[in-house]
Amino acid sequence: MARPLLASTFxxxxxxxxxxxxxxxxAAEPVTRPLTARITALPDDPARLVRVNSAVQVGAxxxxxxxRLPRLSALALAAGLVPTTLAGHAYWTEEDPEERARQRIQFFKNLSLLGGLLIAAADTHGKPSLAHRVSNAG
Structure with missing residues (x-):
């Protein structure tokens, strides 16, 4: 039940x-502009980049x-959540105290989601990690 519940928001x-x-x-443009400047493989158009991120959210x-592929999909969701949170919930830029409070709640909710995704990405389901198996292979 935990995975579908966590995935539902994405x-x-x-x-x-x-x-x-x-x-x-x-709203995404202030975040997409620096990303596309550093990563030339990304589309320059903010609407296209938002659509790509949305497709990744749905697929992952x-x-x-x-x-299926829970660790990899959790990492993909986590990677997309960071720019989404910065673009959509920049509470520090809000002038209105009520809107600032709403955006701060959403910002920290997304940080909580990020934490859950990182836990899921590290979960080996009781099996030894790859690093552990490699170090004990000899």
């Missing part, structure tokens, strides 16, 4: 943004929810 948010990337592209969310 599936619903990813589908919503995939259908209408223009709704969040302007489905994989994670169904238990």
């Amino acid at each position: 599936l619903t948010g990813g589908l919503r943004t995939l259908r209408d990337p223009g709704a969040v592209a302007p 969310g489905l994989l994670f929810a169904t238990g």
Whole structure:
């Protein structure tokens, strides 16, 4: 139950943004601009980059929810969550105290999701990690 519950926010948010990337592209631009300057393989258009991120959220969310490639899909979701959080919930830029408080809650909720994804990415399901197996192979 834990994986589908954790994946649900990425599936619903990813589908919503995939259908209408223009709704969040302007807010994403301050974060996408520095990313595309450093990583030339990324599309320059913020709407396209938002759509790519949404597709990753849906795909990785489905994989994670169904238990297929859970560590890799958790990492993919975590990687996309960082710029999404910075772009969508920059509470420190808000002037209105109520809006600042709302955005701060969303920011820290996303940090909590990030923590859960990182735990899931490190979970070996009781099996020894690859590093442990390599060190004890000899």
